[in-house]
Amino acid sequence: MKILIASDLHYPTINGVATFSRNLARGLAARGHTVLVVAPSQTGKKYKEVDGNHVIYRTASVPFPFYQNFRISPNPAREVKKIIDDFEPDIIHIQMLMWLGQAAMKYGNKYGIPIVSTNHAMPENLMDNIKLLAPVARPINYMLREYGRRFHSKSDCVTMPTQSAIDMFSGTEKMTVPLRAISNGIDLSRFTPSKASPETYEKFAIPTDLPIISYVGRLDAEKHLSVLLHAFARVVKTTPAHLLIVGDGTDAENLEWLSRDLGIEDNMTFTGRVSDDEIVELHKVGTVFAMPSPMELQSIATLEAMASGKPIVAVDAGALGELCQDGVNGYLCEQDNDEQIALGLARILTDKKEQADFSKASLAIAGTHNIEHTLDEFEALYTELIER
Numbered sequence: 001m002k003i004l005i006a007s008d009l010h011y012p013t014i015n016g017v018a019t020f021s022r023n024l025a026r027g028l029a030a031r032g033h034t035v036l037v038v039a040p041s042q043t044g045k046k047y048k049e050v051d052g053n054h055v056i057y058r059t060a061s062v063p064f065p066f067y068q069n070f071r072i073s074p075n076p077a078r079e080v081k082k083i084i085d086d087f088e089p090d091i092i093h094i095q096m097l098m099w100l101g102q103a104a105m106k107y108g109n110k111y112g113i114p115i116v117s118t119n120h121a122m123p124e125n126l127m128d129n130i131k132l133l134a135p136v137a138r139p140i141n142y143m144l145r146e147y148g149r150r151f152h153s154k155s156d157c158v159t160m161p162t163q164s165a166i167d168m169f170s171g172t173e174k175m176t177v178p179l180r181a182i183s184n185g186i187d188l189s190r191f192t193p194s195k196a197s198p199e200t201y202e203k204f205a206i207p208t209d210l211p212i213i214s215y216v217g218r219l220d221a222e223k224h225l226s227v228l229l230h231a232f233a234r235v236v237k238t239t240p241a242h243l244l245i246v247g248d249g250t251d252a253e254n255l256e257w258l259s260r261d262l263g264i265e266d267n268m269t270f271t272g273r274v275s276d277d278e279i280v281e282l283h284k285v286g287t288v289f290a291m292p293s294p295m296e297l298q299s300i301a302t303l304e305a306m307a308s309g310k311p312i313v314a315v316d317a318g319a320l321g322e323l324c325q326d327g328v329n330g331y332l333c334e335q336d337n338d339e340q341i342a343l344g345l346a347r348i349l350t351d352k353k354e355q356a357d358f359s360k361a362s363l364a365i366a367g368t369h370n371i372e373h374t375l376d377e378f379e380a381l382y383t384e385l386i387e388r
Contacts, residue, residue: 001382002034004089006080006104008096010039011051013070014247014273015218016300017120020161020184021095022051027375029053036087038080038100040071046079057083059100077103089113091382095120097151105154114385116378117155119148119169120297153177156385159378161298164319168297180381185374186303186366193309193363196284204271206285210242211349214286214310216279216301219249223293224315226251226258227338231290233262234342239349241267246282248273283308287355288348294335296320306366311358313344329361 007021021037029035035054040061041047047058059079064070073079080103084092092108094101094117101117108115149169152158153176160166161184169179201208213232219225225245232243245255245268252270259265274282283289289305294317296302302312302323312330314320315337326332331344348354 001090001386002087003028003036003382004084004087004092004104005035005037006092006094006096006100007037007039008072008098008100009070010037010056010095012042016184016298017095019300020118020120023185023187023371024093024375024378025054026052027371028378031375031379036083036089038076038083038104040073040100042071044071072099074099076100077106080104081107084108084111084113090386091116093118093378093382094155097148102151105151109154114382114388115155116157116159116381116385117152118159118161119152119165120161121295149175156388157381159381162319162322164322165297168318182377182381183369183374184298184300184303185369185371186300186307187371188307188367190280191283191304191307191366193307193359194284196281200278200281200285204244204269204282206244206269207242210240211287212242212244212285213288213290213345213349214244214246214282214305215290215292216246216283216305217291217293219245219247219252219255221251222295223249223251224336225255225292227336227341228290228292229255229258229262229264229268230338231292231341231345232267233264234338235346235349236264236267239346241287241345241349243268244271244282244285245269246271246274246279279304283310286310288313288330288345290341290345291315291320291324292336292341293320294318299323303366303369306362307369309359309363311348311355311362313341313348315341323365325361325365329358329365 009017011018011022025035025037037056041058046060049056059073059076061071061073064072084107091114092104094104158179159182163181166179259268283304289310289312291302291314294315296318298319312324314324315335316332317335324330333340
């Protein structure tokens with residue numbers, strides 16, 4: 001089938017939406033489908049490129065001020081219409097409700113093309129990064145949620161990566177289209193419980209004689225990484241350890257300042273932005289993976305860590321409870337409670353048997369999120385909507 005994927009956030013942007021949309025495009029193309037991705041240009045001007053086994057049409061774009069290294073296409077209607085006219089997709093899959101998503105929804109509806117829309121984020125993911133709007137965040141969050149409900153109601157099916165995400169989606173009782181939980185999935189052939197190469201430790205100056213607490217993902221305010229740093233400051237008072245922070249974002253400079261204020265800068269490594277292959281290697285480094293973010297609708301990074309055999313310490317918020325099962329493969333802690341997070345981390349670091357048991361459980365849970373299962377479910381959903 002001919003599948004058009006509209007994604008306002010796409011590779012080389014690093015976040016969950018971009019990772020999922022690229023994995024989906026690659027996986028579907030590998031199965032013999034003709035896949036065209038529509039995403040913002042990385043240069044500002046429109047162009048086409050080939051990403052392995054599928055084509056990406058890059059629409060004219062400008063920088064987005066609130067997220068580092070993000071670009072947006074604020075007026076893509078003509079480009080999207082022409083793309084749809086030329087490509088004649090059997091189905092459209094929208095990844096975001098921003099400008100490209102809006103244009104794809106408009107012309108998909110106009111031409112009677114079946115549309116799947118996936119909700120990857122909550123309003124708080126944006127609002128936490130715009131501190132000037134903090135006093136009016138609650139009413140704005142409400143308006144954004146209501147907008148999201150109206151937008152997704154124009155599609156033929158709405159998917160979210162977990163049932164918890166569906167339960168959190170405000171206004172689901174008003175939705176007139178079906179909602180379905182389909183995991184983002186990960187490539188289990190890439191993320192495996194093996195050791196990182198000596199070159200990885202050397203390149204990023206990671207100690208080899210200490211247990212490692214790791215975090216992989218964006219360094220933005222919504223991730224609540226300051227809480228993890230406060231927790232780690234508690235840990236190192238009693239337990240030798242090193243904190244590995246992988247990624248980049250708008251909060252990176254603040255976090256580096258905080259590490260100095262807490263006196264833990266010598267016990268930490270900030271890698272900055274890294275490549276896809278380096279992410280795979282760095283997931284092998286950690287002894288335990290920490291996820292302090294309270295607004296995860298699934299968390300691909302946590303899944304990747306679990307597939308790499310890592311115990312998890314996460315906050316009991318969002319959909320993280322579906323991945324981090326308290327006392328089974330790690331510990332769930334109260335949101336923003338750095339003391340609880342520190343206790344969970346220290347307990348795993350100092351208990352080898354618990355490390356082994358939690359690692360085994362993480363592998364078993366991650367095994368149910370194979371990207372191949374995800375592709376099966378989307379293929380079946382696309383076929384169902386096209387035939388309908």
